[in-house]
Amino acid sequence: MKRSSMTRREFVRLGAGAIAAVEASVLAPSALAALDDPQAKVRFAIVGTGIRGCDLLRAARQVPTGVCVGAADLYTMRHQTAKEAWGSEIPTTGDYRTLLDRKDVDAILIATSDHLHRRVTLDAVAAGKDVYCEKPMSHTVADGFAMVDAVQAGKRIFQAGSQRVSSILYAKAREIFQSGRLGEVHSIDAQWNRNTPGGAWIYPVPADASPENVDWAAFSQDAPPRPFDPVRFFRWRLFADYGSGLGGDLFVHLLSGIQAITGINTVATRAYSSGGLYHFKDGRDFPDQLETIYDYPGMQVHLHCNQNNADSDERIAFFGSKGTMVVTGRTVTFTPEEVRPQFEGYGWNGMTAAQRQKALDAWRADHPAAPPAVVPSQVEIYTMPQGYNDTADHIANFFSAVHTRQHVVEDEVFGNTAAIGCHLANHSYFHRNVATWDAAAKTIKG
Ligand SMILES: NC(=O)c1ccc[n+]([C@@H]2O[C@H](COP(=O)([O-])OP(=O)(O)OC[C@H]3O[C@@H](n4cnc5c(N)ncnc54)[C@H](O)[C@@H]3O)[C@@H](O)[C@H]2O)c1
Structure with a gap:
């Protein structure tokens, strides 16, 4: 149903009151105390102040319970981006370890390329810092478990950075899912398509970048050694040494959203991927189109992402026996199904009129209160308020x-x-095989 064809009663909108209620709920009482007491603010430093790191700093400025006290980046120009995103007062450094030595730093926000999430997290935890680490949390399965072990052994607070998990829109989707209004849900389909160079990670490579202002040796830690290459540095998402392709960039958002809404917190038992590099043949390692079908206990999840068409922006559809719920970047739509008993007439088309009438009479006798016809569905749409972050x-x-x-x-x-x-x-795509998850061995097979 198109929104324009809806009646006012069918359209439900989250108002400003709803936002205020949710924002208050994410701030615990002791955190709220920090609003009045500057000393009680979380003092955080950030490692990596490129595209996302600057987004994090701008978002953190809206959160009164924290204050940025330092920033680190390997590329000296990004010391200035950090100051522009937060404020000129923050000290900057090229070596994040100097931030870890500081007693006045409570927490570290990590927004480096994927391959360094493990190293920075382990160093931060060893220094006694709490960690917010951007998604995808890990670059490899082994990295992820090393991070889990370190965080738990160090009794640190760790937040992975898939922000939709905190979204009021996802809270509404979770409420609908958990209410049972969808009935039994065994099928989820999610996609996210883009059709721009930026959507395919062709990011700018500044002409001034050189080994003098980029610490290439530090960036290349935990990756195969190579000579300085600004394309690899600024477009690291194209290369498996540092990034994780569509899986790490978009699938992780979709999967985190699915986990948050359904409550599933287990790995799929197996996955099969298909796809290809059809258009962006620029030397990248990853496909520009990727589809994966996952088997979860009692649930099939189908993800597909495409960098050559933008027909569908991010969209997760939950297909239930009593209704369908679709979550997009800004809306949740719930469409109930007609589930009241109905006379199944199709099969009786192949019978005589007398046979059909007899069956219909019998059905009506069994269902005296049944409605005569299908009632139009009542569609509900929840829209995220403008400006919500x-x-x-x-x-x-x-x-x-x-x-x-x-x-x-x-x-x-x-x-x-x-x-x-x-x-x-990614394993299934590159091995051209079904990937199975061995939970006991904590490894992928196939
Ligand atoms: N949650 C989201 O919506 C979202 C959006 C975009 C990116 N991300 C994630 O954020 C991370 C960063 O992505 P980006 O687009 O900002 O990349 P980017 O290349 O723009 O920025 C990364 C920065 O990290 C710096 N860096 C790398 N290693 C470092 C180290 N050891 N010490 C100090 N600085 C270091 C680099 O110099 C660079 O400036 C990635 O993991 C990405 O997947 C998340």
Whole structure:
């Protein structure tokens, strides 16, 4: 049903009151105290102030319970981006370890390329810091479990950075899912398509970048040694040494959303991927089109992402026996199915009129209160308010947990589970085989 054809009664909108209620709920009482007490704010430093790191800093400015006290980046120009995103007062460094030595740093936000998430997390945890680490949490399965072990052994607070998990839109979707209004759900289909160079990770390569202002040796840690290559540095998502392709960039958001809404927090038992590099033949390692079918206990999940068409932006559809729910970037739509008993007339078309009438009479006798005809579905749409920022809520949830030592919404186990979904998809694609998850051995087989 098109929105324009709906009646007012069928359209439900989240109002400003709803936002205020949710924002208050993510800030625990001790965190709220920080609003009045500057000393009680979480003092955080950030490692990696490129595209996402600057987004995090701008979002964190909306969260009154934290204050940025330092930033690190390997590329000296990005010391200035950090100051522009947060404020000129923050000290900057090229070596993140100097931030870890500081006693006035409570927590570290990590927004480096994927391959360094493990190293920075382990160093931060060893220094006693709590960690917010961007998605995908891990670059490999082994990285993810090393991070889980370190965080748990160090009793640190860890938030993985898939911000939709904190979104008020996903809270509404979770409420509908858990209410049972969808009935039995055994099928989920999610996609996210883009059709721009930026959507295919062709990011700018500044002309000034050189070994003098990029610490290439530090960037290349935990990756095969190569001579300085600015394309690899600025477009690291294209290369398996540093990035994780569509699986790490988009699948992880979709899988985190599915985990948050359904409550599933286990890895799929197996995954089969198909896809190809059809258009962006620029030397990249990853496909520009990827589809994966996952088997979860009692659930089939189909993900597909495409960098050559933008017909569908992010969209997760939950197909239930009593209704369908579709979550997009800004809306949740619930469409109930007609589930009241109905006379099944199709099969009787092949019978005589007398046979059909007899069957219909018998059915009516068995269903005296049954309605005569299908009633039109009542569609509900929930729209995210303009200006709402789920990243700010996600950071607020992290700061709150740093204060209270209570759980975050997306801890290390949740983040690791979602990231393994990415690794299963890539494993199947590159091995051209079904990938199976061996939970006991914590490895992918196939
Ligand atoms: N949650 C989201 O919606 C979202 C959106 C975009 C990116 N991300 C994630 O954020 C991370 C960063 O992505 P990006 O687009 O900002 O990449 P980017 O290349 O723009 O920025 C990464 C920055 O990290 C710096 N860096 C790398 N290793 C470092 C180290 N050891 N010490 C200090 N600085 C280091 C680089 O110099 C670079 O400036 C990735 O893991 C990505 O998947 C998440």
